[in-house]
Amino acid sequence: MPTVAAESGTRGRGYPQTLQRPVISSNKLRQQVWHNKSTPLFFASTRHCRQEIHIGGNNKSLNDCTNCRIAYPFLRHLPRVISSTQLDCLKIPNSEIASSHFVSFELTLHCRRNNSMTTSTDHSISRRAKQAAGQPISQLMGMALSNPNIISLAAGFVDNDSLPVTTTNLATQKVLAAGETSKAALQYGSNNGDEQLRTLVLEQAIAMNHAASDQAANYQTTLEQVFITPGSNQLLYLIADTLLDPGDIILCASPSYFVFIGAVKNIGGRTIGVATDNNGIIPRSLEEALEQIERDGNLSKVKAIYTVPYFDNPGGTTLTAERGQQILDIARRWSRDHKIYVISDEAYRMLRYEGPDVPSMHHWDPSLEHTIVAGTFSKSYSPGIRVGWGFLPTDLIGPLGDQKSNIDFGAPLLAQRIMATILEENLWLPHVEKLRGVYRQRCHAMLGALETHLGDVSGCHWHKTNGGLCVWLTLPEHIDTGMQGTFIKAAVEAGVLYVPGEFCYASGGEPANHSTIRLTFGVQSAERITQGIGLLSEQIKHWQ
Numbered sequence: 390m391p392t393v394a395a396e397s398g399t400r401g402r403g404y405p406q407t408l409q410r411p412v413i414s415s416n417k418l419r420q421q422v423w424h425n426k427s428t429p430l431f432f433a434s435t436r437h438c439r440q441e442i443h444i445g446g447n448n449k450s451l452n453d454c455t456n457c458r459i460a461y462p463f464l465r466h467l468p469r470v471i472s473s474t475q476l477d478c479l480k481i482p483n484s485e486i487a488s489s490h491f492v493s494f495e496l497t498l499h500c501r502r503n504n505s506m507t508t509s510t511d512h513s514i515s516r517r518a519k520q521a522a523g524q525p526i527s528q529l530m531g532m533a534l535s536n537p538n539i540i541s542l543a544a545g546f547v548d549n550d551s552l553p554v555t556t557t558n559l560a561t562q563k564v565l566a567a568g569e570t571s572k573a574a575l576q577y578g579s580n581n582g583d584e585q586l587r588t589l590v591l592e593q594a595i596a597m598n599h600a601a602s603d604q605a606a607n608y609q610t611t612l613e614q615v616f617i618t619p620g621s622n623q624l625l626y627l628i629a630d631t632l633l634d635p636g637d638i639i640l641c642a643s644p645s646y647f648v649f650i651g652a653v654k655n656i657g658g659r660t661i662g663v664a665t666d667n668n669g670i671i672p673r674s675l676e677e678a679l680e681q682i683e684r685d686g687n688l689s690k691v692k693a694i695y696t697v698p699y700f701d702n703p704g705g706t707t708l709t710a711e712r713g714q715q716i717l718d719i720a721r722r723w724s725r726d727h728k729i730y731v732i733s734d735e736a737y738r739m740l741r742y743e744g745p746d747v748p749s750m751h752h753w754d755p756s757l758e759h760t761i762v763a764g765t766f767s768k769s770y771s772p773g774i775r776v777g778w779g780f781l782p783t784d785l786i787g788p789l790g791d792q793k794s795n796i797d798f799g800a801p802l803l804a805q806r807i808m809a810t811i812l813e814e815n816l817w818l819p820h821v822e823k824l825r826g827v828y829r830q831r832c833h834a835m836l837g838a839l840e841t842h843l844g845d846v847s848g849c850h851w852h853k854t855n856g857g858l859c860v861w862l863t864l865p866e867h868i869d870t871g872m873q874g875t876f877i878k879a880a881v882e883a884g885v886l887y888v889p890g891e892f893c894y895a896s897g898g899e900p901a902n903h904s905t906i907r908l909t910f911g912v913q914s915a916e917r918i919t920q921g922i923g924l925l926s927e928q929i930k931h932w933q
C-alpha cells in the first residue's frame with residue numbers, strides 16, 4: 390500500500406454539507422489499483438479507524454465505526470460521498486469502470502470519532518506492524534492473482550509441475566508407518582531441530598564443499614551449531630533480530646534480496662548497499678563502504694555483511710571462491726571492537742545449470758568464527774514443506790536460540806522428519822537433478838529471448854546467470870520501472886508482470902537504479918517466458 394498522506398481539517402467545495410464540518414481525523418489515498426471484482430482492494434486508515442474498501446463487488450461494509458465517511462471522485466466523475474448508511478453507493482456500476490484494467494481514484498476516509506476512544510484498532514497496532522504493511526510482495530501477488538492471463542515473470546514461486554508429490558508421499562508414509570515412533574513426529578520437537586536432519590544437512594554441506602575445492606578444510610562445526618527453521622526466512626529474521634538494535638547496520642549487495650531488506654528495516658536496522666559487478670559484491674567497494682561508515686563514527690553499528698553467494702536474488706551473480714575469502718577477510722579485519730559476521734544465504738546453491746560448484750564461505754571458516762550459513766530445501770525440493778537450516782557461530786547459539794524459543798521453540802517436526810527421510814532414502818539429489826533440467830531450459834529461454842529482442846537495444850543489459858531463478862535487467866535510464874511510474878502499467882496492460890528493481894535496494898549506500906527489473910523464470914513454461922519477454926521488449930522499444 391502506498392504511503393498514506395495524513396490530512397485533517399475541512400474539505401473544500403464540492404462536498405456535501407455533512408463533510409464540510411471539521412473532521413477529527415482523515416486520510417487521503419491516491420492510487421491506481423488493479424481492478425478485481427471479488428477481492429478487497431486495499432485498506433484505508435485514519436488515526437481511529439481502519440476500513441477495508443471494496444470496489445465493484447457486492448460485499449460492501451464499513452467496519453464497526455459508524456462515524457466513518459468515504460469520499461471519492463471516481464475517474465472523471467464528480468466527487469461522491471459514501472457514509473455507513475449509504476453503503477450501496479460503493480457499488481460502482483461496471484459502465485463507470487474504464488475498459489482499462491487499472492482503476493485510478495482518489496479516496497478520502499474521514500472519521501469523527503472522539504480522540505479519547507481507546508478501542509480503535511489503528512491505535513492498537515504497533516509501529517512495527519504498520520511499517521510491515523505494503524511489502525512489495527503482496528502488492529505484486531495481488532496484481533498477478535487478479536489477472537489469470539498475465540505472464541508473471543515476477544513471482545518467486547517454484548515450478549508447479551515438478552513438485553515432488555510421489556517422493557513426499559513415500560517419505561510421509563514411512564514416517565507415519567513406524568507405530569509408536571511415528572507419534573514422535575507428531576509431537577513438539579526441540580528448539581534447534583531434529584538431530585537426524587541436523588546431522589544430514591551438515592554432512593551434506595561439508596561433503597559438497599570438499600567436492601568443490603581442492604583445498605582441505607578442518608571442519609569443527611558441531612551439531613549444536615546447526616538449527617532447523619521453518620524456511621530460511623525465519624533464520625534470516627532471527628539473525629537480524631539477534632544482532633540489531635535500532636540504527637544498527639547490515640551491509641549487503643546492491644541490489645539485494647528484498648525480503649531481508651524489509652526484515653532489517655522492520656526491526657529498526659539499516660541496510661547499506663555495496664556496489665556489485667558480475668561476480669557479486671566488489672570487495673574494494675565493501676572496504677570503501679566500511680571506511681565511510683568509520684569516518685561517520687558508525688563502525689560500532691555494523692553487525693554483519695549479508696551475501697547471497699550463489700545466483701543472487703535478484704542479481705543472479707555468484708561470488709567466486711576468491712571473493713568469498715576476500716569478504717570474510719574484510720569482516721575479520723574490521724572486527725576491531727566487536728565481531729562483524731558474514732551471512733552466507735545459500736538458498737540457490739543447488740540450482741546450478743552450468744559450471745562447477747564453488748565452496749561455501751564455511752569452507753574458509755570451518756569452525757564458523759564469523760560465518761553464518763543459511764540454507765533451505767524450498768528451492769531444491771518444496772517450499773510447501775518449508776524446511777531451512779542455519780549453521781551458527783558458537784557465540785550466537787544461545788542468543789539466537791533464545792529468540793527462537795520465544796517464537797516457536799522448534800520447527801514443525803513432521804516436516805523435518807519427512808525431509809530427513811527424503812535425504813536418508815536418497816530421494817533429494819535425483820529430484821535436484823530433475824529440477825536443474827527444467828530450470829536450465831527456462832533460463833536459456835529467458836536469456837535467449839532477451840538476446841533476440843533486446844540484444845541491440847542501447848541501454849539494455851542483463852546478467853547472464855547460470856543458475857538460480859532470477860535475471861536482473863537494466864533498461865535505459867529514462868524508463869522508470871517503479872510502481873509510481875507508467876511503464877509498469879503499460880507492461881501489465883500488455884500482459885506481463887515483473888518486480889520493479891527499486892524494491893531491491895538497501896536503505897543507504899549505493900543509490901537505487903529505478904530503471905531495473907527483476908525477472909524470474911521459475912513458474913512459467915519456456916514458451917510463456919519467450920512470449921513474456923517479447924511483450925516486455927515491445928514496451929521497452931516503444932519507450933525508446
Ligand SMILES: Cc1ncc(COP(=O)(O)O)c(C=O)c1O
Binds near residue numbers: 545619623697772
Ligand atoms: C535469497 C533468498 N533467501 C532466502 C529465501 C527464503 O526461502 P525459504 O524461507 O522458503 O526457505 C529466499 C526465498 O525466495 C531467497 O530468495
